[in-house]
Amino acid sequence: MKLCMIGTGYVGLVSGVCFSDLGNEVVCVDKDINKIKSLKMGKVPIYEPGLSELVIKNVKSNRLTFSTDLKKSILRSDIIFICVGTPTKRNGSSADLTQVYNVAKELSSSINRFKIIITKSTVPVTTGDEIEKILKKKNNKNKFSVVSNPEFLREGEAIRDFTYPDRIVIGSNDQKSNRILKNLYGPLISKGAQYVHTSRRAAELIKYASNAFLATKITFINEIANLCEKTGINVEDISIGMGLDKRIGSRFLRAGPAYGGSCFPKDTKAIISTADKFNTNLSVIKSVVKSNENRSKLLLNRVYDILKKRVKNKKITFLGVTFKANTDDMRDSSSLTMIPALSKKGAIIKYFDPTGEKKEFKKIKNVSYANSIKKSIEGSDLVIIHTEWNDFKSINFKNLIKSKKFTIFDMRNIYAETKIKAQGLKYFSVGR
Numbered sequence: 001m002k003l004c005m006i007g008t009g010y011v012g013l014v015s016g017v018c019f020s021d022l023g024n025e026v027v028c029v030d031k032d033i034n035k036i037k038s039l040k041m042g043k044v045p046i047y048e049p050g051l052s053e054l055v056i057k058n059v060k061s062n063r064l065t066f067s068t069d070l071k072k073s074i075l076r077s078d079i080i081f082i083c084v085g086t087p088t089k090r091n092g093s094s095a096d097l098t099q100v101y102n103v104a105k106e107l108s109s110s111i112n113r114f115k116i117i118i119t120k121s122t123v124p125v126t127t128g129d130e131i132e133k134i135l136k137k138k139n140n141k142n143k144f145s146v147v148s149n150p151e152f153l154r155e156g157e158a159i160r161d162f163t164y165p166d167r168i169v170i171g172s173n174d175q176k177s178n179r180i181l182k183n184l185y186g187p188l189i190s191k192g193a194q195y196v197h198t199s200r201r202a203a204e205l206i207k208y209a210s211n212a213f214l215a216t217k218i219t220f221i222n223e224i225a226n227l228c229e230k231t232g233i234n235v236e237d238i239s240i241g242m243g244l245d246k247r248i249g250s251r252f253l254r255a256g257p258a259y260g261g262s263c264f265p266k267d268t269k270a271i272i273s274t275a276d277k278f279n280t281n282l283s284v285i286k287s288v289v290k291s292n293e294n295r296s297k298l299l300l301n302r303v304y305d306i307l308k309k310r311v312k313n314k315k316i317t318f319l320g321v322t323f324k325a326n327t328d329d330m331r332d333s334s335s336l337t338m339i340p341a342l343s344k345k346g347a348i349i350k351y352f353d354p355t356g357e358k359k360e361f362k363k364i365k366n367v368s369y370a371n372s373i374k375k376s377i378e379g380s381d382l383v384i385i386h387t388e389w390n391d392f393k394s395i396n397f398k399n400l401i402k403s404k405k406f407t408i409f410d411m412r413n414i415y416a417e418t419k420i421k422a423q424g425l426k427y428f429s430v431g432r
């Protein structure tokens, strides 16, 4: 089939590449000229394990192309995926749908034959209805079907998640598009993915409800971790004991920093805002958002306590600054709250991240990037393990830095306390 992905970011690029690998002809479009230029040269602009190899393979086989020409790309395609951003509105909490509606307007004048228009972007309930209205304005009646097909991939595991999804959700109000899409996803369904066909509005809500639920699980265990710290209990025992109950499940039950990333923070706020519009109070999700916002403050207070309230001129290292491992995505990472707050209190901060230096910290006073774990820790008073990259999982701190003793605050509970203490270092973690 001829597919067009509009928006070549984490979702558009990964799903476009994977669809081409399944034998479809795919054009990935973006308005960012530099992104497309670099992709045409075989350079992938994001860090996602395995993606580069797959891009090169499918470009070679002529199934995958990149373009900035939206109109031409739409005209040649049968199925159009909208994969643009839906960030939180500036000065608000609802989803900013400007990018989605701009694309819909461009689409409305380029429908030359029957096309399926799919929102893969995470969009609030009724967005599909609005897109349909925009498309109808240009006399396109019966020439299109608007479908919701939310994406559930996780950055860092995106190719695996796309290729072996738990489920494929298709929200369409007509059978023709349902049939075509079941066929498109056929190779994944035959490998075991569940195919779920719902109304378009239900599919839109499934995505938000899923993200809000996962965010709730993380926030829940983070609050239980707080209680464990006060009662001398290891939160990991709680996670294991709870997670083995099949009704609960063990995933997303690991205590750590506030949840971040490009989805949970914005999607929890957006679902609350949608519900408010429909006079429905999502009180559970509201407390999750509040609790998560407090989480960074709470962990910062623990840092101040570890440093005995003397933060000025203390040398602090951050190992990892992305919101999770195996991605370069900095959106809503808790390091964006913690590092500026510590810098404001006079700390001198060095950080190392396997995906390199971050523009977000360039203008922050006394914050610098070190290009190795060793260089980032040298001279440090306190090392904060912020992201659970494999690179940080078996460091022999004592051998690495012989000149000075320092304290470790392991926000991901990577290490066993006894192991670090045996190296003569002070060690703190979360919920144990």
Ligand SMILES: NC(=O)c1ccc[n+]([C@@H]2O[C@H](COP(=O)([O-])OP(=O)(O)OC[C@H]3O[C@@H](n4cnc5c(N)ncnc54)[C@H](O)[C@@H]3O)[C@@H](O)[C@H]2O)c1
Binding pocket: 006, 007, 008, 009, 010, 011, 012, 029, 030, 031, 032, 035, 070, 083, 084, 085, 086, 099, 102, 103, 120, 121, 122, 123, 151, 152, 153, 154, 155, 262, 263
């Ligand atoms: N990142 C994830 O892990 C993830 C997972 C599931 C769902 N989602 C959802 O998918 C959507 C996209 O997320 P993302 O992380 O890929 O965003 P992103 O910011 O990485 O990519 C969006 C791309 O769209 C491009 N774009 C915007 N307007 C355009 C236009 N008119 N024409 C062509 N290109 C245009 C931008 O230049 C950008 O490259 C969001 O709604 C997000 O919530 C993201």
